[in-house]
Amino acid sequence: MQNLPSLFNRSARRWLLHTQAWLLPSRCLLCDAPGTGMLDMCRACETTLPWSLAACPRCAMPVPAGDGGTPCGDCSRRRGILESTLATFVYQWPVDTLLRRFKFDGDLAAGRMLAQMMACRFAPASVGNPVLVPVPLHDNRLRGRGYDQAAELARPLASVLGLECRAILRRRIATAAQSSLDAVARRRNVWGAFQCVAPVPAHLVLVDDVMTTGATLQSAAQALRQAGARQVGAWVCARAP
Ligand SMILES: [Zn+2]
Ligand SMILES: [Zn+2]
Structure with missing residues (x-):
């Protein structure tokens, strides 16, 4: 059975990731345009991969x-x-x-x-x-x-x-x-x-x-x-x- 701190850590981490995505929308690491969903890359740069x-x-x-x-x-x-x-x-x-x-x-x-x-x-x-x-x-x-x-x-x-x-x-x-x-x-x-x-x-x-x-x-x-x-x-x- 998992102990309470590890359960808390996991849900806290998930909450942090969601909050981070909401507070800090993804930006393209190459040109700084808005990212695609959770990915730090815009659609235009993605097509050059x-x-x-x-x-x-x-x-x-x-x-x-x-x-x-x-x-x-x-x-x-x-x-x-x-x-x-x-x-x-x-x-x-x-x-x-x-x-x-x-x-x-x-x-x-x-x-x-x-x-x-x-x-x-x-x-x-x-x-x-x-x-x-x-x-x-x-x-x-x-x-x-x-x-x-x-x-x-x-x-x-x-x-x-x-x-x-x-x-x-x-x-x-x-x-x-x-x-x-x-x-x-x-x-x-x-x-x-x-x-x-x-x-x-x-x-x-x-x-x-x-x-x-x-x-x-x-x-x-x-x-x-x-x-x-x-x-x-x-x-x-x-x-x-
Ligand atoms: Zn880009
Ligand atoms: Zn070969």
Whole structure:
């Protein structure tokens, strides 16, 4: 049975959210026009969103319209560790701007909105109830930033989709920023960087903000597989083309 304080907290939180929506109508985070319903984005900006419509089912690389559902050339040649990867967006304007603001400028409202959009996109893939596992930052970077962007996306995503979110990975090596490296150096940079710090569920999905070459996700998936995970997929907010 739930105790009174937790019931109170939940109804108080709901009341606060409703009051906030009434007192502070949503505004577009890109142009400041009135938002659409509860979303902090106007209809005009919404039409510019680069949804990932046709993509490789294993690595989420955008492919020509009509080719979606068929593995891309790379994935047909070699089987990766990830069973499947889904991206909500292609990493293009204005999602790249929103993600940079979320990641580097402390704009948590941008993160919340992106998580809402990810939830709409990933709802059909949530059958089977995978456990969501955010790809963690190293403790040093977490201390500097004050929050972990993958966890900030994974938690609301899990809550909206009724899934469990478990932070069972730890980044044990403070790796160099991936953005400064080429593809081969990225793989070398993050290989062996993760370890599991709690029991691993059989079916899970890694959650991250951006996928570029996939080296970080592959390394995290490798650690989870070694710890006993049977099925590891990935959901990312945006995939770099
Ligand atoms: Zn707008
Ligand atoms: Zn592929």
